[in-house]
Amino acid sequence: MAVASFANGVRAEDNGVSRTPQMGWSSWSFIRSHPDENKIKAQALAMHNNLQGYGFKYINLDDFWYLDPRTTVDRYGRWVHDPSRFPNGMAALANYVHSLGLKFGMYITPGIPVAAYEQNTPIERTRYHARDIADTSQFETNYNFGGNAMYYIDYRKPGAQEFINSWARLFASWGVDYIKIDGVGTWDIPDIQAWSNALIRTGRPIHLGLSNSLDVGAGETWKTYANSWRISGDVEAYLGPSSYPLTTWANVLSHFQLSSQWTHFAGPGGWNDLDSLEIGNGVYDGTDNGSASNFSQDERQSVMTWWCMAAAPLLLGTDLTNNVDQFDYSLLGNSEVIAVDQAGIPGAPIVDYLNNDPSGTKPEIWRSKQLDGTYALVVANPSGSTQNATADPTVFGVNGGVIVRDLWSKSNLVANPNANPGYKFSGPLSFSLNAHQSKFLKITPLVPVTQYLADAAVNTFTGGTILGSKNTATDGRTAGFIGNGGSVTFNNINVPKTGNYAVTFLYFNGDPSRPATISINQGAPIAVTFPGTGSFSKLGASTQQLALNQGNNSITISAPGGSYAPDVDSIVIPSTTAQYLADAATLVGCTVRSNVTCTDGKCVTQVGMGNTITFKNVTASQTGLHNVTILYLASNARSAEIYGNSGRPVKAEFLPTNSSDSNVVGAVSVNLPLNQGVNSIMIANRNAPAPDIDSIIVAE
DSSP: OOOSOOOOOOOOOOSSOOSSOOEEEESHHHHTTOOOHHHHHHHHHHHHHHTGGGTOOEEEOOSSOBOOTTTOOOTTSOOOBOTTTOTTHHHHHHHHHHHTTOEEEEEEOSSEEHHHHHHTOBOTTSSOBHHHHEEEEEEOOOTTTOTTSEEEEOTTSTTHHHHHHHHHHHHHHHTOOEEEEOSOOGGGHHHHHHHHHHHHHTTSOOEEEEOSSOOGGGHHHHHHHOSEEEOSSOOBOOOSSSSOSOEEHHHHHHHHHHGGGSGGGOBTTBEEEOOOBOOSSGGGGEESTTSSOBOOHHHHHHHHHHHHHTTOOEEEOSOSSSSOOHHHHHHHTOHHHHHHHHHTOOOEESSOHHHHOTTOOSOEEEEEEOTTSOEEEEEEOOSSSOEEEEEOGGGGTOOSOEEEEETTTTEEOOSOTTSSSTTOBOSOEEEEEOTTOEEEEEEEESSOEEEEETTOTTOEEETTOEEEEOTTSTTSEEEESOBTTBEEEEEEEEESSSEEEEEEEEEEOOSSEEEEEEEETTOOOEEEEEEOOSSTTSEEEEEEEEEEOSEEEEEEEEOSTTOBOOEEEEEEEEOOEEEEEGGGSEEESOEEEEOTTSTTSEEEEOOBTTBEEEEEEEEESSSEEEEEEEEEEOSSOEEEEEEETTOSOEEEEEOOSOTTOTTOEEEEEEEEEEOSEEEEEEEEOSSSBOOEEEEEEEEO
16 A cells, blocks of 8 residues: 555646755855955865755855945846946856855845836837836835835736846846845735746746745745745844854744645745755744843754754754854755655644644644655644643544654664564653753554645535645644535545555544445445544544455545535555564575564564565565655664565565664654565675674555
């Protein structure tokens, strides 16, 4: 059975860039209104030397690079760079950044310069002039030179698009890879459309980012025409003449909570921008709400956790050349954490903290189902005192136990060190968290699941049932008003064989209970009752035993008479699995050793270097790719080839389960082709040690 969620088909700006959240640096937070050529070069060189290897690649020059547009423009009415700050020009600066293997970004605001109107400059490659397109009845936003520097553009007029085309060509000729348009809102949609079209026409891949405090009600528009959009105001603290401290705890918490409104809109090519990531300068990164207390290591780790859980752009605002903090750089270089961000699947909270606890007095639980079938899980304590926090994987549809990995410590957790299987967490996960501390976890279900979202394109709706937005939904959308003649049908629910399945419904119900009916493949409705979840914004789960046929099925949810069922987030279907123990496999050169936390108190060691372990009599009900979860133990990174029936091997990389303890069990999943009937699965490495093996779990 497949283990990835069915995506909602979100599409963003189709210009081929930013298929994953962008990573880099922006000048505003630290340099602010004093950029110059030498400063930008120094930051670029520092990124090249220290961060480029982790995926950071954009060097973005923000505001204050240009002369006053009320008085100075070039011959075609466009901004002119400040030669006192950038004596060699913008193309030379871009060339330097590119020479380091990095990309270069620049900043603009919407509209046409007042000086262009006053001088009636020609529009390049046309017979039109600035006065043909300027709307002098209103001014656009320009933070540098005030509210009277840029006129609106009347895009109904001939020459308007051509003016933006000219400006886009100029940026492209300089070698610009990223454009930030600041001060935009819904009133600037024509500008955004024009810039989107113009940048694509240049033929150069250029990221288009929008700023700031964008309206979530226009989210579909932002994702259609841009590659990222600022969901909030500035993250900076603005506490005094110094840039430090860069932000406050209240700011970063509000930005993270606000991201829950935007989950639905993010996807390859377009991202919810939480503003600069203020990590890198240690205690100067931020302060506790303006007090004398600077950010602790727990707080800085929480900020990085939150940005990555939101699948947000990681654009650093810190000084890369001075006050470099080694702990911060260990955060920025954690490949397992960055991998969650770059997977591009925004997390969603279990409870609507944005509206119910905006000041962060209670623990917060956020989850994100990853493409490999695992879950990213954040357990956070945003309050100012130590608190106990509990996360229950069954709430988001995971039953059958899980393996838990701490992404920050890069080690797997042990549920019970004195019993087998000691690796298996069967109930809620509980933690005692310091003030402002967060846990960032990877959850591997021992029974893989497939999640079918309510807003999948294949689903059908009848009556008054509609899709609505909800901050706590898996991807921000739920089916609501189910009942009173309306229904939602989840189509293409695929299972490998006919039988009874424990189907979990994720839903929201603010009433004590609600009745519903469930119909399988248009059969007779089954009456069920969904208990209350506490509110219509708090996620809950209910599992029903349902008979499904091999292949595709439909599941219809409605309600009897004039009643209404709860709002529905998704349906979660568990795989049919079988576990095969390593010490019962065929061993060539390997040996069995005791380990109390393994499945049966034993594991197989000395795998690799020509030694092999083969699991025989592995059964599959159908031919195709099957999810195979390998439970292993390793104190160092290892690799192995996984063979299905002696076919072409699948390479698997095994991270250390615990760098100081070789008795901790972890999990890696691969998709392996198997035949219907009996199969064999071999784990080998001809030239290097493979990890110790506990067992494999094969999903249908």
